[in-house]
Amino acid sequence: MESILTINNLTKKFGYLTAVKDLSFTINKGNVYGILGPNGSGKSTTLGVVLNVVNKTSGDFHWFDGNISTHHALKKVGAIIERPNFYPYMSGYQNLKLVCKIKGVDYSKIDEKLEIVGLLERRDSKFRTFSLGMKQRLAIASALLNDPEILILDEPTNGLDPQGIHQIREIIKEIATKGTTILLASHLLDEVEKVCSHVVVLRKGEKLYSGRVDEMISSHGFFELKCNNQNELVKLLKNHKSFGNVKTEDDLVTAFLTEPMKSEEFNKYLFENGIILTHLIQRKESLEEQFLQLTDNNPINQN
Known part of the structure; x- marks a missing residue:
């Protein structure tokens, strides 16, 4: 080139x-x-x-x-x-x-x-x-x-x-x-x-x-999750090879993918491991989310 x-x-x-x-x-x-x-x-x-x-x-x-x-x-x-x-x-x-x-x-x-x-x-x-x-x-x-x-x-x-x-x-x-x-x-x-x-x-x-x-960073997106046993969910995610960064904020868990995964496959996997979700949304990461991961969550001026 x-x-x-x-x-x-x-x-x-x-x-x-x-x-x-x-x-x-x-x-x-x-x-x-x-x-x-x-x-x-x-x-x-x-x-x-x-x-x-x-x-x-x-x-x-x-x-x-x-x-x-x-x-x-x-x-x-x-x-x-x-x-x-x-x-x-x-x-x-x-x-x-x-x-x-x-x-x-x-x-x-x-x-x-x-x-x-x-x-x-x-x-x-x-x-x-x-x-x-x-x-x-x-x-x-x-x-x-x-x-x-x-x-x-x-x-x-x-x-x-x-x-x-x-x-x-x-x-x-x-x-x-x-x-x-x-x-x-x-x-x-x-x-x-x-x-x-x-x-x-x-x-x-x-x-x-x-x-x-x-x-940039990862183009595989992330899941936003809620359930009644958050600690078990986080533990399961942190031990799963398909996930990198896992964040919790109040009752919302955000799990960033390191490889492709469909939401139906993911939901089935959690159900088989005793986790029943009350909320599941799959999103593509924006540049902002990727940037914040890259800089260790130190926000950039966005104005």
Whole structure:
């Protein structure tokens, strides 16, 4: 699989603070990657280093096959790592014309990119009349003008209302279907789960997990259970090879599967062992539940 970005043992220190610690992962062509972690986990610092905005302390990274300089590689990268910064008294189209001049891109690209982000009808409206969501969408259009091989977005839905969030996420998915690789930093579990195919989980600058979203920890789901003899139920589950983590909260037992199991098979097994359930629900684990297991139930910021 063709590599877009490779990071090896990257470390960045700010004085006594280690913002990124010994981080390694690879971004392959054609996927949507999420860097997931709470504020202060090292997401923005990592993006800053690979975009030549922040100097690394140690380790290395290379773009594409590693045979071109970072300066030249970045000509094939589109990125938004700060709030959109356009001229308020100029129209969306005029602002993008300036970006075209800087990037050496033909003006013919502007309407094409405005259409992708749903702003073609507002091309001649002044930037100051745009909502926050529209400003963010114009920034995405700006980052797409040079037809980048990878689009990098740092917290793209931060501060937006639900409609704005939905629009940005749909645009990201649409861009990905056209073959553009996307690297998205977010503190929102929900965002990564809905938009990304792969995830790198960071906490305090260290990588906790890297891989496919749908393979994170376990994709076998869990059972929510209630019965009249909870202690016997928990004991039975903890001695069963098909279960990993077993949690109890008041009268509810949650048992996480390590391999596939049907609810009817499970219910029969319990009945044969003298356990009669008053409540049985089988669920697929959300990324949140998997994340909380991964981080030892230390909650991430989900707002």
